[in-house]
Amino acid sequence: MKISDASRISGVSARSLRHYEDEGLIVPGRFSNGFRDYCQSTIDRVLVIRSLLESGLPVRLIRDVLPRLADGPDVGTDAVCAEFLHEVQSYRDRLAARIAVLSDQQAALDAYLREARRTALR
The missing domain is CATH 1.20.5 (Single alpha-helices involved in coiled-coils or other helix-helix interfaces)
Structure with a gap:
């Protein structure tokens, strides 16, 4: 899906999605024309990122832990x-x-x- 759709579905602005990409938090696919292509697993990851950011955690810590978290928006202590x-x-x-x-x-x-x-x- 395009960035506008990903923004609408996730509730995260397109600007924030680009920032997450710049910070190495997400890696969306690319269409042949170079536009970003967001799949559902990337949207799920965005929801986890947003939840962690809203908790006040710094991007550095989120970047370090993301590979260790279970996929999906529900972050449980058993997954960490x-x-x-x-x-x-x-x-x-x-x-x-x-x-x-x-x-x-x-x-x-x-x-x-x-x-x-x-x-x-x-």
Whole structure:
């Protein structure tokens, strides 16, 4: 199917499909005129990619794990190796640490604003 059909069926923009290809996440076939040709297995892979991206995983990690995932849009832990789960946990831990730092910064700014408002009202 053409890129417009693949976009409609997958719910992913044509631009994103081209980006996935540029990143080496998918490899669509080609028609004789050079246009991309998307088969159902590529669409299934796009759905997995979209799900992983929406989870916040970086493209690098997705590119590394895609060969180890089962085909299809349902990604179960039984289809994923322990190394990938470790990578996801590590990524999640780094994200949690960043959130903690941002929360501390937000609290400091809130305290500053409270004090500044109290001083301005005097």
